[in-house]
Amino acid sequence: MVETRDAEAVIRVRDLAARFDGRTIFERVSFEVRRGEVFVILGGSGCGKSTLLKHMIGLYEPAEGGIEILGERIDRMQGAARTALLRRIGVMWQSGALFGSSTLQENIEVPLEEHTGLPPEARALVARVKLGLVGLSDAAGRLPAEISGGMAKRAGIARAMALDPPILFLDEPSAGLDPITSAGLDALIRQLARDLGTTFVVVTHELQSILAIGDRCIMLDKEARGMIAEGDPRRLREESENPVVRAFFRREVLS
Numbered sequence: 591m592v593e594t595r596d597a598e599a600v601i602r603v604r605d606l607a608a609r610f611d612g613r614t615i616f617e618r619v620s621f622e623v624r625r626g627e628v629f630v631i632l633g634g635s636g637c638g639k640s641t642l643l644k645h646m647i648g649l650y651e652p653a654e655g656g657i658e659i660l661g662e663r664i665d666r667m668q669g670a671a672r673t674a675l676l677r678r679i680g681v682m683w684q685s686g687a688l689f690g691s692s693t694l695q696e697n698i699e700v701p702l703e704e705h706t707g708l709p710p711e712a713r714a715l716v717a718r719v720k721l722g723l724v725g726l727s728d729a730a731g732r733l734p735a736e737i738s739g740g741m742a743k744r745a746g747i748a749r750a751m752a753l754d755p756p757i758l759f760l761d762e763p764s765a766g767l768d769p770i771t772s773a774g775l776d777a778l779i780r781q782l783a784r785d786l787g788t789t790f791v792v793v794t795h796e797l798q799s800i801l802a803i804g805d806r807c808i809m810l811d812k813e814a815r816g817m818i819a820e821g822d823p824r825r826l827r828e829e830s831e832n833p834v835v836r837a838f839f840r841r842e843v844l845s
């Protein structure tokens with residue numbers, strides 16, 4: 591595991607509250623994500639994991655509190671400054687969301703075409719490098735329909751990395767994958783964090799993945815409407831005295 595204790599914070603969430611139509615999803619959520627770590631947001635269905643992720647990438651406006659990404663208040667930014675900040679983060683949604691009629695290579699070239707002035711041959715080269723990083727060099731010419739679910743996730747990561755973002759957000763990366771494919775994806779995430787120094791924020795409720803990839807995590811809870819744990823997932827499994835946290839990590843059923 592990467593030693594991240596003294597690393598600088600690249601994301602700071604302070605006293606964040608999310609409300610929809612007067613209904614509080616969570617409140618008083620505060621934590622930091624440090625450079626180069628794999629940070630996991632976990633919790634049961636409907637506790638607000640995706641909602642938190644959407645706040646962190648500026649899609650939702652906080653009801654209270656604020657979010658700093660790479661030293662800038664994303665929730666207060668607008669226009670060109672906001673677009674520039676958003677270019678510095680990559681996001682892979684659960685669906686992967688590849689363009690079905692384009693090859694993997696073309697899919698990865700899309701953000702390069704939209705956001706850079708690189709000539710076509712340089713875009714092609716960068717796309718090849720990104721596909722190589724996720725182990726898909728041989729699949730560059732294939733269409734999304736011609737690849738497996740695990741390959742689609744890898745391609746989604748390659749596309750999210752097209753602009754070399756220092757922070758990557760992954761929404762339920764192992765959803766729909768069998769355990770072996772999922773373990774391969776976990777290994778890839780760890781490798782990218784280690785080799786490239788990329789910071790990962792991963793939303794998941796897959797216990798095996800959390801233990802395999804997470805340097806640190808927070809756990810949200812629907813009933814508590816907020817955070818009920820923060821720290822190294824392996825330590826939480828051993829040491830947490832919160833019955834909900836213990837039950838989650840030890841796969842116990844709460845009575």
Ligand SMILES: Nc1ncnc2c1ncn2[C@@H]1O[C@H](COP(=O)(O)OP(=O)(O)OP(=O)(O)O)[C@@H](O)[C@H]1O
Pocket residue numbers: 610615633634635636637638639640641642795
């Ligand atoms: N735009 C929105 N408008 C109204 N309610 C919303 C909106 N987005 C999320 N919610 C509500 O917030 C709650 C938390 O949803 P969210 O999708 O964040 O949970 P989650 O922890 O990611 O769940 P899951 O693991 O099932 O994906 C749900 O009750 C959902 O209906």
